[in-house]
Amino acid sequence: MTSPPAPVLSLFLLFLLIAYPLCHAAAPLTEYCSYDKKASSAAKANIARVLATLQSNAPSNGFYTASYGTGSVDRAYGLAQCRQDVSVEDCRICLRDAPPQLSKRCKGQAEAWMWFDYCFVRYDTTPFTGKFDSGYGVYDYSEYNVTENVVEQRRFDRELRSLLGKVKTQAAARGNLGLGRDQTKFSSAVTIYALAQCTRDLPSQACSKCLSTEIGYFAQFCPQRKACRGLTSGCYLRYEIYPFFFPLSPGSPKASLAAEPLVSKVVSP
Numbered sequence: 001m002t003s004p005p006a007p008v009l010s011l012f013l014l015f016l017l018i019a020y021p022l023c024h025a026a027a028p029l030t031e032y033c034s035y036d037k038k039a040s041s042a043a044k045a046n047i048a049r050v051l052a053t054l055q056s057n058a059p060s061n062g063f064y065t066a067s068y069g070t071g072s073v074d075r076a077y078g079l080a081q082c083r084q085d086v087s088v089e090d091c092r093i094c095l096r097d098a099p100p101q102l103s104k105r106c107k108g109q110a111e112a113w114m115w116f117d118y119c120f121v122r123y124d125t126t127p128f129t130g131k132f133d134s135g136y137g138v139y140d141y142s143e144y145n146v147t148e149n150v151v152e153q154r155r156f157d158r159e160l161r162s163l164l165g166k167v168k169t170q171a172a173a174r175g176n177l178g179l180g181r182d183q184t185k186f187s188s189a190v191t192i193y194a195l196a197q198c199t200r201d202l203p204s205q206a207c208s209k210c211l212s213t214e215i216g217y218f219a220q221f222c223p224q225r226k227a228c229r230g231l232t233s234g235c236y237l238r239y240e241i242y243p244f245f246f247p248l249s250p251g252s253p254k255a256s257l258a259a260e261p262l263v264s265k266v267v268s269p
């Protein structure tokens, strides 16, 4: 038996080095850490327990809430969930990795959350479930316009507004577990795909309010852009001109990077 030549071997090792972190921990789309709100040492211990509980219990059904501790400042509350359209396996991987990443990147903070593409995780020392919070949000949008024709840009914005309204209504409807997704053909070459996902603890009205807030910022940041997404503590709203939510229709083009680079805007109260 002959061993493979050294360059082949080192290329293979390089590949492993690059591929390993990719299939083991996705990078968050965004994170929020409350740098001005530190956790007491008792709260830190409760937060650690909450995150460990989320990590062991959330992957099995894609949604879990937990709380630990006593007292009004030391008690910790947490929530973890997947986007409702992703597979059980993708959800499981995302929720296994998300809580440790959150605890590492927001160490010592009393409140924190992270959106990944497939899942969301959050904790706080004040109860938050069921309530819409209009605070911090991140908006990422493509630098590129869908078209440079101004009349077509306006038509795109109208079509987009109507599509976003539809996914918001779906997401807020009882029984949809916070998920809305739809698409609309803008031209022979361009189809717009949109997805909305509220956290499952939010009642219909709060989900709707959360998405309306994001739609408002979309109108400010994203007109005629090729892509845009909004991330807050209660909902995720995104559109692209390629299919990105599941189920992907057979033969649909692969997600492209055509909409990159993204510009990021932070909105805070």
Ligand SMILES: *[C@@H]1O[C@H](CO)[C@@H](O)[C@H](O)[C@H]1NC(C)=O
Pocket (backbone or CB within 6 Å): 143, 144, 145, 148, 150, 153, 224
């Ligand atoms: C996109 O369209 C807007 C509005 O028509 C225009 O002002 C802007 O310069 C365009 N941006 C690019 C990158 O072409």
